[in-house]
Amino acid sequence: MAALEASPRTGEEILDHLARTARRTPxxxxxxxxxxxxxxxxxxxxxxxxxxxxRFRLTDTGERVLHARxxxxxxxxxxxxxxxxx
Numbered sequence: 001m002a003a004l005e006a007s008p009r010t011g012e013e014i015l016d017h018l019a020r021t022a023r024r025t026p027x028x029x030x031x032x033x034x035x036x037x038x039x040x041x042x043x044x045x046x047x048x049x050x051x052x053x054x055r056f057r058l059t060d061t062g063e064r065v066l067h068a069r070x071x072x073x074x075x076x077x078x079x080x081x082x083x084x085x086x
Contacts (some may be wrong), residue, residue, distance in 0.1 A: 001040065001046070001062060001065070001069075003017045003021075004046065004056060004058045004062075007057075008049045008055040008057035009055060010054045010055050010056075011037060011054070011056075014056075015030070037056055040056075044062075045058065045059060045062035045065055046062055047059050
């Protein structure tokens, strides 16, 4: 979902973005990506762009979910830092 935060992208563009930004995480297969995109679309977190069905974009709900997950990860990191520095 984070790959779509800045702008709508095609599956190929998402794979390219993941290859550039995912540090040690292995790149998902095309099949894994499409399965995830369709699941997120079915759950109304993504929507296809009108006029270009190959592109996906976040819905308003998808943006809220993404921001909540990022906040949760940041809170977890802050808590870990507190524990390790104590």
